[in-house]
Every structure is written in C-alpha cells, then in structure tokens.
Amino acid sequence: MESVEGSVGIVSPQDFISEEPFTFLNGESISNLTIRYETYGSLNEAKDNGILICHALSGDHHCAGFHEDAKKPGWWDNIIGPGKPIDTEKYFVISSNCLGGCQGTTGPASIDPSTSEPYNLKFPRLTIADMVKAQKLLLDHLGISTLHAAIGGSMGGMQAMQWMIQYPEIPQKVLILASTARQSTQAIAFNEVGRTAIHQDPAWHHGNYTKEKPPATGLSIARMMAHITYLSNRGLETKFGRDRRKQDPGHLTDVEFEVESYLRYQGQSFVNRFDANTYLYFSKALDTFDLYGPENDLTQAFKEVQAKVLAIGFTSDWLFPPEENQQIIQALLKLGKKASYAEIESELGHDSFLLESEHYFNTVRAFLEIK
Amino acid sequence: MESVEGSVGIVSPQDFISEEPFTFLNGESISNLTIRYETYGSLNEAKDNGILICHALSGDHHCAGFHEDAKKPGWWDNIIGPGKPIDTEKYFVISSNCLGGCQGTTGPASIDPSTSEPYNLKFPRLTIADMVKAQKLLLDHLGISTLHAAIGGSMGGMQAMQWMIQYPEIPQKVLILASTARQSTQAIAFNEVGRTAIHQDPAWHHGNYTKEKPPATGLSIARMMAHITYLSNRGLETKFGRDRRKQDPGHLTDVEFEVESYLRYQGQSFVNRFDANTYLYFSKALDTFDLYGPENDLTQAFKEVQAKVLAIGFTSDWLFPPEENQQIIQALLKLGKKASYAEIESELGHDSFLLESEHYFNTVRAFLEIK
Numbered sequence: 001m002e003s004v005e006g007s008v009g010i011v012s013p014q015d016f017i018s019e020e021p022f023t024f025l026n027g028e029s030i031s032n033l034t035i036r037y038e039t040y041g042s043l044n045e046a047k048d049n050g051i052l053i054c055h056a057l058s059g060d061h062h063c064a065g066f067h068e069d070a071k072k073p074g075w076w077d078n079i080i081g082p083g084k085p086i087d088t089e090k091y092f093v094i095s096s097n098c099l100g101g102c103q104g105t106t107g108p109a110s111i112d113p114s115t116s117e118p119y120n121l122k123f124p125r126l127t128i129a130d131m132v133k134a135q136k137l138l139l140d141h142l143g144i145s146t147l148h149a150a151i152g153g154s155m156g157g158m159q160a161m162q163w164m165i166q167y168p169e170i171p172q173k174v175l176i177l178a179s180t181a182r183q184s185t186q187a188i189a190f191n192e193v194g195r196t197a198i199h200q201d202p203a204w205h206h207g208n209y210t211k212e213k214p215p216a217t218g219l220s221i222a223r224m225m226a227h228i229t230y231l232s233n234r235g236l237e238t239k240f241g242r243d244r245r246k247q248d249p250g251h252l253t254d255v256e257f258e259v260e261s262y263l264r265y266q267g268q269s270f271v272n273r274f275d276a277n278t279y280l281y282f283s284k285a286l287d288t289f290d291l292y293g294p295e296n297d298l299t300q301a302f303k304e305v306q307a308k309v310l311a312i313g314f315t316s317d318w319l320f321p322p323e324e325n326q327q328i329i330q331a332l333l334k335l336g337k338k339a340s341y342a343e344i345e346s347e348l349g350h351d352s353f354l355l356e357s358e359h360y361f362n363t364v365r366a367f368l369e370i371k
Numbered sequence: 372m373e374s375v376e377g378s379v380g381i382v383s384p385q386d387f388i389s390e391e392p393f394t395f396l397n398g399e400s401i402s403n404l405t406i407r408y409e410t411y412g413s414l415n416e417a418k419d420n421g422i423l424i425c426h427a428l429s430g431d432h433h434c435a436g437f438h439e440d441a442k443k444p445g446w447w448d449n450i451i452g453p454g455k456p457i458d459t460e461k462y463f464v465i466s467s468n469c470l471g472g473c474q475g476t477t478g479p480a481s482i483d484p485s486t487s488e489p490y491n492l493k494f495p496r497l498t499i500a501d502m503v504k505a506q507k508l509l510l511d512h513l514g515i516s517t518l519h520a521a522i523g524g525s526m527g528g529m530q531a532m533q534w535m536i537q538y539p540e541i542p543q544k545v546l547i548l549a550s551t552a553r554q555s556t557q558a559i560a561f562n563e564v565g566r567t568a569i570h571q572d573p574a575w576h577h578g579n580y581t582k583e584k585p586p587a588t589g590l591s592i593a594r595m596m597a598h599i600t601y602l603s604n605r606g607l608e609t610k611f612g613r614d615r616r617k618q619d620p621g622h623l624t625d626v627e628f629e630v631e632s633y634l635r636y637q638g639q640s641f642v643n644r645f646d647a648n649t650y651l652y653f654s655k656a657l658d659t660f661d662l663y664g665p666e667n668d669l670t671q672a673f674k675e676v677q678a679k680v681l682a683i684g685f686t687s688d689w690l691f692p693p694e695e696n697q698q699i700i701q702a703l704l705k706l707g708k709k710a711s712y713a714e715i716e717s718e719l720g721h722d723s724f725l726l727e728s729e730h731y732f733n734t735v736r737a738f739l740e741i742k
Binding site for chain 2: 121125182183184185186188189190192193195196197199200202207217220221224225228231232233236237239240241242249251252253256257259260263264267280281284287288290318321
C-alpha cells in the first residue's frame with residue numbers, strides 16, 4: 001500500500017491527552033480531553049508548513065491514506081497526498097476528530113471521569129469556537145504556532161473561518177469550501193427534523209442509550225434526509241433517475257426505486273459509525289454558528305483577520321449556496337483584506353467539495369502555492 | 372356567516388356511495404366506495420359549468436366556505452367564491468376527498484366489509500389514475516358529462532393532467548398549478564424518508580395501528596420534513612430568519628429557534644387530522660406518477676388531449692420547479708394542442724399556489740373566462 005502513487009500510504013491515528021481541564025465557551029469544563037488525530041508529511045524546521053484539515057459533520061480525523069487492512073482510504077484522500085493539491089511533500093497535514101465527536105476525540109459517548117459513566121447529554125453545549133479552541137491545544141502540543149493554512153468544507157469551513165477570527169496570527173491562509181458564515185433558516189429547519197427523529201426514537205432514552213441499543217432508527221432517518229440536502233435534484237436524476245430496483249412494486253414499504261435503496265443504505269451504514277448524541281451536538285453547533293451576530297454585520301467578526309482567504313462555492317449546492325460563500329469574501333474585501341471567491345460548476349450539490357474536478361483542484365493548489 | 376362577502380358561506384359535505392365494486396388499475400377492487408364531496412354554486416341547465424377541484428397530498432374536499440361552527444374556511448377559500456377567480460356565481464364547483472384519503476372517502480382506515488376490519492395495508496395500491504376514475508363516478512352521479520375545467524395544484528395538478536388523458540372529452544379546460552408530469556428523483560427521495568419515518572415508528576405495527584395510537588411520531592417527522600420542501604429558503608428567511616424562541620438555548624432538544632417551533636407545530640397538528648397509511652398510499656401515488664412512460668416521451672401521453680391547458684409554475688418552487696410545469700406545455704404545443712404556460716414570481720415556494728397574489732389570481736380568472 002505504501003507504494004500507491006500519490007497516496008500517503010498506511011497511516012495510524014494518535015491521541016493527544018490534555019493535562020489541563022478544557023473550558024467551553026459557556027463556562028462548563030471537562031477534565032479529560034483526548035483529541036484523536038492523524039498527520040501526513042513532515043513538519044519543516046521553521047514549523048510553518050502545517051495545514052490543518054477541519055472535518056464536516058459526518059467526517060473524522062482519518063482524511064488520507066489507509067488504515068492497516070482497510071480497503072477504503074480516508075475521506076479526502078483524493079486531494080491530500082504526495083503531488084496532490086494538498087501536497088504532503090510540501091505540507092505537514094494535521095487532521096483531528098472534532099471536539100464532541102465520536103471517533104476518538106472526547107464527546108458525549110466518552111466516559112466522564114467524575115461519574116465513570118458516559119457524558120451523554122451532560123456533555124457541555126458545544127460551538128464551532130470550542131472545536132477550534134481544542135484544535136489549538138493540539139497545535140500547541142505539536143509545537144506549531146503558525147499554520148500554512150486552515151482548510152475545511154461545510155462545518156469544516158465554519159471552523160476554518162473561526163480560526164482566522166479566534167487566532168488571527170496562526171493561519172496564513174484560510175480555505176473555505178461550500179460553507180456559510182451563518183446557518184440559514186432552511187438549514188436549521190432540516191437539522192431540527194433530524195434532531196426530532198433522534199430524540200423521538202424510543203431507543204434514545206434522553207441520550208442515555210447503550211452502544212448496543214442506539215437510536216438507530218432516528219439517526220438513520222436524520223441521515224437519509226440530510227443526505228438528500230448534500231446532493232442536488234439534477235445530480236440525483238443523473239445518478240438514479242426513476243430506475244427501479246425491481247419491476248413488481250411489492251409491498252407499500254418495500255424498496256421500489258433505486259434512489260430509495262441508496263438512501264436506506266446511507267442511513268443504515270451511518271448508524272454503524274456515528275453516535276446519535278454527537279449528531280445532536282454537531283447539528284446544534286452548526287445551527288448556532290452566526291458570524292453576522294446581533295448587529296447583522298459580518299465585517300465586525302472579520303476585523304482582526306490576517307489570513308489570505310479563498311472561499312469556493314459550488315453551483316448546485318443548495319444547502320450552503322454559492323451566494324453564502326461569496327458573502328464571506330465580500331465582507332472581507334470591504335475591510336480591505338486579501339480575499340477572493342471562486343465558483344466551481346458542478347451538479348453534485350453540497351458534496352461537490354469532496355469530489356475531484358480539475359478546475360477545483362487547480363484552484364486549491366494555486367491558492368496554497370501563492371506567496 | 373352567509374353574508375361574508377366573497378364567501379360561499381356555510382357548507383356541508385355530502386357522501387356519494389357507489390353501488391358497483393370499484394376496480395383499481397392493478398385489478399384489485401373494493402366493494403363499498405364512498406366519496407365525500409362538497410359543491411358550491413349551481414349547476415346550469417346545460418350541466419356544463421362544473422369545475423372540479425383536485426386536492427394535494429394533505430388536502431381534502433373542504434376547499435371553500437365554512438363548516439358549521441368552524442373558525443377556519445376551506446383550504447382554498449381565497450380563490451373560490453362569489454366574484455373570486457373561481458367564481459361560484461358562474462361555476463358549479465365540485466371538490467371531493469381523493470380515493471385512498473382519510474377525510475370521508477374510502478381509504479386504508481375505512482372498514483373492509485368482507486372482514487369488518489379496517490383495510491389498512493390491504494387497501495389496493497393506488498395511482499393518480501385510480502383517483503381520477505373515482506372522481507368520474509362522482510361526476511356520473513351528479514349527471515355531469517362535461518366539465519368547464521379540472522383544476523389542481525401539486526398532486527391535484529397530476530389529477531387534472533390525468534383527467535385530460537383518461538377522459539379527454541370531459542374537461543374543456545385544465546389548469547395545472549405547481550405540478551409535474553413525472554415525480555423527480557429528489558421528490559421520491561424525500562417521500563421515501565417520510566415513509567421510512569412512518570413505517571419505522573413502533574406504533575405503526577405494519578399498518579395495523581388503532582385510531583387511538585397512531586404512528587404519531589413518524590407521521591409528524593414526515594410532515595415536518597415535507598413542510599420544508601413546500602417552502603423556500605428565502606421564504607423561511609423572511610418569515611423566521613434566526614429569530615429565537617427564547618434567549619437561553621436550554622436543553623439540547625428544546626425548541627431554540629422560531630422555525631423549530633413552527634415545524635414542530637406543523638408536525639403535531641398534522642397528526643390530528645391525517646392518517647399515516649393514507650400518507651403512505653398518497654406519497655406512493657405521487658412517486659409512481661410518470662406520464663413520460665418507458666419511452667421517455669411526454670407527447671405519447673398527451674396525444675388524445677382535447678382540453679385547453681394552462682400550467683402555472685412558481686419561481687421559488689423547488690419541489691415541482693417551474694421547468695417541470697413548462698415541460699408539460701412544451702409537449703402539448705409540440706402536438707399542436709391549445710396550451711400555455713405562466714410563471715408567477717413568488718418567494719413562498721411550492722405552497723405559492725395556495726396563496727393570494729394579484730398576477731396569479733388574474734391569470735386564473737382570465738383562463739377560466741376565455742372562450
């Protein structure tokens with residue numbers, strides 16, 4: 001596997017365990033913060049070639065290369081690796097599971113040392129700013145005080161934006177993909193349906209379910225619905241159209257159309273890898289993200305920004321549409337910051353930021369290389 | 372109430388009970404078809420001034436005037452009444468609850484006389500063509516063999532289209548609002564999530580629930596999600612923005628944003644008036660509606676059409692977008708039929724067809740009046 005061209009090869013996650021209590025924005029704290037992360041490439045002597053990858057709601061720290069014996073690479077392997085746009089021959093890539101997550105970093109399913117039980121809903125309310133604060137501890141641990149770039153799509157884009165606000169001296173560049181400075185009403189509405197599906201699942205038990213009996217139905221419904229919002233009508237038409245699984249329509253609740261089968265698979269497989277309480281916390285972190293603030297003025301949030309910023313919108317993304325990405329750049333330009341916007345033609349909806357396209361990849365490469 | 376200007380006043384539903392068995396497209400039949408309906412205005416001597424109103428998924432026969440002691444009028448009272456665009460001084464308006472419905476017409480919750488139990492999932496698989504066939508029986512009963520018009524929005528638009536295909540000599544005009552000749556992949560996908568929420572609700576019991584213990588959670592989630600698809604991002608921004616219900620975010624599953632409160636209310640109130648099995652049957656009737664057919668040629672379906680047709684698309688409707696309405700007219704024009712398309716500017720999404728707007732109402736009035 002090590003020889004796969006353009007691949008970082010076999011990778012292993014590491015855990016950073018903070019010795020200090022971690023205090024959230026709302027004042028609550030936890031005492032045992034663990035951050036699971038991976039790195040690819042080498043940190044240079046100046047320690048300034050780091051690129052932080054921030055993941056989206058359903059993502060994790062494993063974004064490139066292969067875990068031992070795994071068939072599938074990390075979720076962003078197409079863009080990260082030797083010679084790829086996020087070039088591990090040049091950059092030291094750092095990717096961590098977000099605070100509140102369920103893939104190794106402390107989250108609701110982790111054991112609260114004060115009770116020896118999982119936190120579940122006793123886990124503190126979480127914001128994008130808290131996620132970024134936790135990532136900062138990891139960088140401190142790695143001895144990094146300057147990042148070449150912070151990069152993220154969707155919820156990851158919110159983190160990247162938050163980085164340039166919260167620690168303006170650290171990221172030299174910020175790359176925001178298919179994201180928004182403020183969760184829209186419609187996006188809140190969809191998240192609320194997903195949350196309702198979870199907390200109305202009898203197996204949820206006010207968050208106190210066991211790993212063996214999670215609210216699988218609710219989480220699966222939340223995922224099925226959310227998955228539609230990550231795609232586009234045209235993309236779905238192209239991929240599935242009205243293709244039928246079988247000619248006989250069968251029972252009223254049987255799978256009839258291919259798109260139904262696809263969605264059910266998406267829902268079921270998500271349940272195997274994701275924690276329902278993390279879904280509640282992450283979706284709330286998204287919904288409460290609002291850089292416009294009470295004065296409805298995005299420039300207030302961006303006053304101290306030092307990074308060069310590129311935001312990329314994707315034409316068919318209706319969850320975080322191109323305009324919302326463009327508005328980020330307009331606010332930065334109003335302040336005289338170095339910022340630019342690119343729009344990529346794609347019929348793949350919000351998930352376009354995960355897909356390979358020449359124009360897109362060239363744009364990312366060029367942005368990371370410019371002085 | 373009788374004196375309310377432009378109102379048809381107090382109205383009462385009637386039941387038509389067919390003496391013949393009713394056979395569905397798939398060959399199955401039921402023996403006790405009841406159709407609940409209302410009429411407004413008077414049938415003229417020539418019996419050719421009838422306008423048939425076809426309702427959408429969550430609608431019913433009560434579309435104008437007030438039921439005794441009711442505070443709210445029928446669902447389309449703004450457009451139907453003396454002097455209104457669908458003018459009850461000129462036209463005899465007929466509106467029935469669709470076959471398979473849950474508001475008086477025979478549907479899954481009705482008693483199967485052969486078992487004295489509700490049909491539930493033994494109710495035959497239902498198509499738009501079956502709904503129209505049942506409406507035809509009602510017209511026969513009323514002695515009507517020519518309709519001035521068949522009108523419907525959304526699923527009602529599918530019925531109106533089906534009328535001009537199935538009984539081309541009956542409707543002189545057909546008015547299709549916010550509809551489609553073929554359910555899109557995305558629309559199927561959303562319906563599948565709603566169906567999954569219902570059939571995964573433990574209270575559903577394979578359709579054999581009691582009226583007292585319906586799958587309220589599943590139906591409510593289906594409705595919440597569907598309701599988002601009836602609106603638009605911009606419409607939601609205008610109506611709710613990020614307004615908060617209370618400043619303290621509270622518990623992770625508490626209502627925080629106004630839009631969440633609105634959606635929960637929509638979900639809960641729907642459960643009080645709608646049957647979950649009807650939702651399954653209607654949503655499947657929508658999903659299997661495809662006038663393009665296996666040869667992907669809409670003109671084949673429209674060959675025998677005699678009616679004058681107007682289709683209206685609404686700019687912000689992303690469920691049945693303007694293009695899909697326009698395509699209906701393009702196919703008719705290709706065949707040399709009398710057809711036209713109008714597009715109404717609105718930020719209210721799919722539900723725009725239910726709302727009052729001068730341009731829209733004038734367009735409807737003019738179409739019904741032209742010779």
